[in-house]
Amino acid sequence: MNPSVATVSPAADALAVPVGTEHWIDTRVSAVIDLAARLRRVSVTADVLRTPRHAGPDAHLRLCLPGADGKVIRPVTAAIDHRSGTAELDLVLVSDDGPATRWARSVRPGDRVRAVLRPGVWSADPRGQLLVADEVGVPALTAILDRIDLAHPEQLSRTHVIVAAADARMVPGLEQWWAPRVGSWHRIRTAPGREGSMVARLLADGGRIGGGRVRVGSVWAAGACDLVAAVSRLAAERWHLSSSDIAATAYRHRADRSA
Numbered sequence: 001m002n003p004s005v006a007t008v009s010p011a012a013d014a015l016a017v018p019v020g021t022e023h024w025i026d027t028r029v030s031a032v033i034d035l036a037a038r039l040r041r042v043s044v045t046a047d048v049l050r051t052p053r054h055a056g057p058d059a060h061l062r063l064c065l066p067g068a069d070g071k072v073i074r075p076v077t078a079a080i081d082h083r084s085g086t087a088e089l090d091l092v093l094v095s096d097d098g099p100a101t102r103w104a105r106s107v108r109p110g111d112r113v114r115a116v117l118r119p120g121v122w123s124a125d126p127r128g129q130l131l132v133a134d135e136v137g138v139p140a141l142t143a144i145l146d147r148i149d150l151a152h153p154e155q156l157s158r159t160h161v162i163v164a165a166a167d168a169r170m171v172p173g174l175e176q177w178w179a180p181r182v183g184s185w186h187r188i189r190t191a192p193g194r195e196g197s198m199v200a201r202l203l204a205d206g207g208r209i210g211g212g213r214v215r216v217g218s219v220w221a222a223g224a225c226d227l228v229a230a231v232s233r234l235a236a237e238r239w240h241l242s243s244s245d246i247a248a249t250a251y252r253h254r255a256d257r258s259a
């Protein structure tokens with residue numbers, strides 16, 4: 001079991017990749033570029049990624065990386081281009097000592113990394129949707145917004161976004177591009193560890209989301225455990241959503257497991 005993933009509801013359109021199958025992919029790093037001071041894009045290629053899979057925009061690769069006491073797993077959202085067999089991984093450099101951050105800092109083109117591909121949990125919702133992410137959830141959030149824009153553009157005005165991050169400029173241009181195009185956009189500036197309580201405060205004070213008139217049919221949330229727990233709880237209380245309408249993934253590790 002992956003200790004970092006608390007999946008509340010699997011997306012209906014994301015099940016074509018067999019869940020629970022540990023099919024290891026040998027990938028090769030093809031490029032490493034800095035997108036911002038604390039955000040590094042690592043592109044990996046593998047022939048198997050050329051096979052189209054309906055994995056969803058928040059699909060992720062579970063990377064097998066060197067840890068202090070052996071191998072550890074770190075899931076990272078994967079933007080897959082099937083034509084080139086490439087997955088782009090945008091890694092936030094969150095710590096000095098974490099295996100994923102260490103790997104992102106030192107990885108070079110030509111390096112190899114083994115991984116398992118997993119589908120995402122997001123699915124489109126014509127009833128309207130709330131998307132909530134903290135820093136490490138932003139790559140998945142961006143991929144979801146791109147997918148809505150491409151496949152369901154009429155839903156953008158019913159899409160409401162909350163980003164909780166210490167640094168609003170983490171992804172240059174993100175807010176400027178999306179904020180005018182979605183139903184509402186809220187950015188909460190918060191230190192790590194406080195995302196949950198800050199988002200809970202914003203959601204509890206419903207008048208501040210989209211002028212207080214917002215109704216959503218489902219909620220997607222990705223980030224620290226307390227953030228997704230707070231969002232899930234408030235979605236049930238405030239909008240009376242059932243668990244099948246709440247897709248929440250906790251991104252913060254509680255413990256390492258050997259791979």
Ligand SMILES: Cc1cc2nc3c(=O)[nH]c(=O)nc-3n(C[C@H](O)[C@H](O)[C@H](O)COP(=O)(O)OP(=O)(O)OC[C@H]3O[C@@H](n4cnc5c(N)ncnc54)[C@H](O)[C@@H]3O)c2cc1C
Nearest residue numbers: 075076077091092094095098099100101136139192251253
């Ligand atoms: C489905 C899924 C998708 C994910 N997608 C992405 C992605 O696209 N990009 C990405 O960067 N990460 C993503 N993550 C998170 C990723 O798996 C790692 O948790 C993250 O990279 C930190 O790992 P680490 O090994 O560097 O640090 P860890 O070993 O987890 O932790 C080391 C230290 O850093 C602290 N720390 C860990 N995470 C954070 C944080 N978010 N903010 C502040 N401090 C932190 C810890 O408290 C600890 O002190 C995803 C996680 C999941 C479950």
